[in-house]
Amino acid sequence: MTVRNADFAGSWYPAGSAACEKEIRGFLEQEGFSRDTDNEYIGGIVPHAGWYYSGAIACNVIKALSTGSAPDAVVVFGMHLHPDSPCYIMPEGSWETPFGEIDIHAELAGQLTDRFAFQIEGPRNFTQDNTIELQLPFIKYFFKDAKLVPIGVPPNPASMEIGEAVARIASDLGIRVIVIGSTDLTHYGNNYGFTSHGTGTSAVDWVRNTNDRRVIDAIVEMAPEKVISEALTSHNACCAGAVSTAIAAAKGMGATRAESLAYATSYDKSPGDSFVGYVGVVFG
Numbered sequence: 049m050t051v052r053n054a055d056f057a058g059s060w061y062p063a064g065s066a067a068c069e070k071e072i073r074g075f076l077e078q079e080g081f082s083r084d085t086d087n088e089y090i091g092g093i094v095p096h097a098g099w100y101y102s103g104a105i106a107c108n109v110i111k112a113l114s115t116g117s118a119p120d121a122v123v124v125f126g127m128h129l130h131p132d133s134p135c136y137i138m139p140e141g142s143w144e145t146p147f148g149e150i151d152i153h154a155e156l157a158g159q160l161t162d163r164f165a166f167q168i169e170g171p172r173n174f175t176q177d178n179t180i181e182l183q184l185p186f187i188k189y190f191f192k193d194a195k196l197v198p199i200g201v202p203p204n205p206a207s208m209e210i211g212e213a214v215a216r217i218a219s220d221l222g223i224r225v226i227v228i229g230s231t232d233l234t235h236y237g238n239n240y241g242f243t244s245h246g247t248g249t250s251a252v253d254w255v256r257n258t259n260d261r262r263v264i265d266a267i268v269e270m271a272p273e274k275v276i277s278e279a280l281t282s283h284n285a286c287c288a289g290a291v292s293t294a295i296a297a298a299k300g301m302g303a304t305r306a307e308s309l310a311y312a313t314s315y316d317k318s319p320g321d322s323f324v325g326y327v328g329v330v331f332g
Contacts, residue, residue, distance in 0.1 A: 050141040051149055052171040056181050060098040065146045068185050071099055075107035081310055087332050088116030091227035091298040093267055093291055095326035096126065096182045101314045102232070105328040107186050109309055112330050113226050114190040120223035121153040122187050123214055123297065125290035126179030126230035127200030131280070135210065136175065136200030137166040143181070143196060147188040153195035156225070159217045160197070164210055175200070179230040179287055191226075203276045203288035208296035211272075215300025225301065229294030231287035233260045237322025242283055247321045256313060259284045260325040267329050268306045270295050284325070298331040306331050 057063040062071060081104075092109045095102035127136060139157035142149040161168070169175065180198045187194065197214075201207035211227070218225040234255045236242050245254040263284040266274040272292035279288030308329050315323035 050171055052143045054144040055176055056178055068146045072107055072189055075104040078104050081108040089113050089330045089332045090301050090303045091294055091331045093229045093329040094183055095232050096179045096230045101317055102326040105310045105326050109328040110186040110190055119194045119226040121156055121195045121197055122226050123197040124180045124183055124228045125199050125201050125293045126287055127177050128286055129202040129289055131202055131204045133202040134167045136169055138169045138198050141171050145184045145188045150188050150196040153197050156217055157197045163213055201289040201293045203279055207289045207293045208272050211293040211296030212300045214297045227294045227297040229290040231285045231291050233325030234284045235324050239322035252315050255325055264327050268308055270306050272296050303331040
């Protein structure tokens, strides 16, 4: 078996290609997204909740990344990890999506495994985690022929060395790579054990305008160390390692600026005392 199954298809996003495409077309018609087709972006940050909640943001970020020349590989950094967690990689095989399988870019992944200590995952041996899989239908839809390198990185400054290596290896191989970091923002409320500012609209406002804003500002500043510090101190990014490593990789490939495309919370779709923040950012 060389194909990793799509564990979240049919629950967090549609299982069939027609239903996925219908969702994607709807996401692209939503207002409120910057759609500058004159820029060629190098990477971005996407959320990873179920498509109902954050699919529009992830979809529009990945669509923005498709405005330039087609990439040979898309490197997706993700996974819910702690500072002392190992790094993870799936270095060969393919991953199932409703639009067909995405093959692993074995050469890029292989060079990374030669240089860093990873916990190796495969089609049958992996940690179930939504952060990367939720992006794969979008990637396959907008980058039909691109290959994939899925990597889990903890919120540790050492992870940024992996991002920098991605940039160097891509240059050495003469391939175009797009990098994506997958994270949600503040998880607030009793469901998440985080109620520092009570409940109700005042808590929502604090998350939107203060707590999430701090880490978004660090992302837009392209300051990876600050992203990690913010997340560990303020609990405003669940996958800060993925964000910081994506920033390091994008900067290594020449990115000098970042643009926030959209921000939302699950409260916007389903008001309640427990909710999560989402942001979409592109690097160019």
